[in-house]
Amino acid sequence: MPTTIDVFEKARTHERVAQLHAAGEVDLIPYFRRLESATAPVVEMEGRARIMLGSNNYLGLTSDPRVLQAAHDAIDRYGSGVTGSRLLNGTLDIHLELEAELADWLGTEAAIVYTTGHHANLGAIGTILGPGDTVIVDSGDHASILDGVLLSRAKMRPFRHNRLDLLERRLQQAESDGGGVLVVVDGVFSMEGDVAPLHEIADLSERYGARLMVDEAHGLGVLGARGAGASELLGVEDRVDLRMATFSKSLASCGGVIAGPADVIDFLRIQSRPFLFTASGVPAAVGSALAATRICRSDEGPALFASVLDNASYLNRGLHALGFHVVEPTALPDGTTVTTPVVPVLVGDDWRAAFLWKALYDAGVFVNLALHPAVPPGGALLRTSVMATHERATLDEALATFERVKRDFEAEHGPLPSPA
Numbered sequence: 001m002p003t004t005i006d007v008f009e010k011a012r013t014h015e016r017v018a019q020l021h022a023a024g025e026v027d028l029i030p031y032f033r034r035l036e037s038a039t040a041p042v043v044e045m046e047g048r049a050r051i052m053l054g055s056n057n058y059l060g061l062t063s064d065p066r067v068l069q070a071a072h073d074a075i076d077r078y079g080s081g082v083t084g085s086r087l088l089n090g091t092l093d094i095h096l097e098l099e100a101e102l103a104d105w106l107g108t109e110a111a112i113v114y115t116t117g118h119h120a121n122l123g124a125i126g127t128i129l130g131p132g133d134t135v136i137v138d139s140g141d142h143a144s145i146l147d148g149v150l151l152s153r154a155k156m157r158p159f160r161h162n163r164l165d166l167l168e169r170r171l172q173q174a175e176s177d178g179g180g181v182l183v184v185v186d187g188v189f190s191m192e193g194d195v196a197p198l199h200e201i202a203d204l205s206e207r208y209g210a211r212l213m214v215d216e217a218h219g220l221g222v223l224g225a226r227g228a229g230a231s232e233l234l235g236v237e238d239r240v241d242l243r244m245a246t247f248s249k250s251l252a253s254c255g256g257v258i259a260g261p262a263d264v265i266d267f268l269r270i271q272s273r274p275f276l277f278t279a280s281g282v283p284a285a286v287g288s289a290l291a292a293t294r295i296c297r298s299d300e301g302p303a304l305f306a307s308v309l310d311n312a313s314y315l316n317r318g319l320h321a322l323g324f325h326v327v328e329p330t331a332l333p334d335g336t337t338v339t340t341p342v343v344p345v346l347v348g349d350d351w352r353a354a355f356l357w358k359a360l361y362d363a364g365v366f367v368n369l370a371l372h373p374a375v376p377p378g379g380a381l382l383r384t385s386v387m388a389t390h391e392r393a394t395l396d397e398a399l400a401t402f403e404r405v406k407r408d409f410e411a412e413h414g415p416l417p418s419p420a
């Protein structure tokens with residue numbers, strides 16, 4: 001008998017569809033807003049200039065003339081696309097150059113470049129782990145890590161964000177699972193902006209015989225003297241077994257990388273489905289990522305890393321002083337603190353967060369709105385982020401806007417969460 005179940009039904013009845021329609025009627029949807037210029041400190045968006053506090057262009061390199069020239073040169077030399085996978089006709093010499101450059105930067109034996117960062121997590125986790133294995137993840141880990149776990153069909157044991165006691169319990173529970181164990185954490189958490197306690201995580205992983213993988217998407221080109229990420233900042237590079245990073249943030253392009261031991265990287269080259277069964281990164285993306293990598297590794301790198309971190313601290317302190325509940329800077333083992341370029345403003349309720357987002361947008365400041373499942377239920381936040389190229393005057397203008405908007409918002413909707 002033919003089925004009466006229509007697989008499209010969920011598209012009509014999903015709870016978010018009704019919410020989206022309701023929000024759309026009052027122009028309250030924060031997503032898919034139309035950008036009409038390059039991603040810069042101030043952008044053209046839907047017909048007017050707005051301060052961009054919602055990009056991951058941490059070093060501002062998407063407009064750097066050398067990065068742009070490298071993209072043009074790559075197009076001139078190799079054309080617009082590769083029309084095939086790395087395995088077959090899609091490996092260019094610049095893919096290999098980029099892999100060598102990234103391995104050298106991260107201090108690993110080898111590296112493999114994927115078409116996106118999402119593919120990199122999918123490819124590494126989905127290939128290294130199998131159905132008999134266990135993967136232990138922080139609840140704040142990026143969605144692409146969870147997608148990799150799904151692909152692997154390994155047993156997932158999540159622990160609450162940064163709760164090392166729960167990580168240890170998961171490691172103990174994994175002992176009776178019978179397979180290998182991989183711990184995967186973000187070095188910098190993409191929504192919270194805090195840095196993972198990698199020292200303690202490495203200690204625990206070693207104690208229980210687990211391998212450790214760190215996603216450096218938001219740390220590469222930002223943290224550490226060489227800009228090699230949270231693992232460098234915390235001095236655990238030699239204790240992290242695999243490092244993942246993306247080119248879609250500091251490296252001003254699109255693509256992803258897994259860096260680690262040569263035998264594991266070689267295994268990924270021949271077994272990793274998201275590497276083998278998709279077209280490789282287009283020449284312009286690879287050329288620009290290579291140029292951005294070289295800028296990070298040049299004498300200019302440290303000044304750029306310092307600028308973005310300085311801007312992050314400035315925005316964090318400014319928002320705190322205005323009475324917003326921003327995530328505290330992360331305390332480091334040496335007694336100092338670090339504020340990453342991700343500076344979240346906690347709001348709590350979804351609708352209140354959406355109204356606050358819209359008020360800022362209308363006043364000329366673009367930020368990102370993070371709702372469940374990107375954050376825990378009831379944990380809606382405005383994710384602000386800075387670039388090395390934001391001028392102080394621009395950040396001051398944004399802060400003045402936040403102040404005005406807060407006053408008007410609270411007069412109408414009641415108080416926002418205040419600093420902890």
Ligand SMILES: Cc1ncc(COP(=O)(O)O)c(C=O)c1O
Pocket residue numbers: 116117118119121142144186190215217218246247248254255256
């Ligand atoms: C922590 C983290 N990992 C992985 C990714 C995926 O990277 P990509 O944008 O290159 O697919 C992102 C991007 O949003 C991220 O924030």
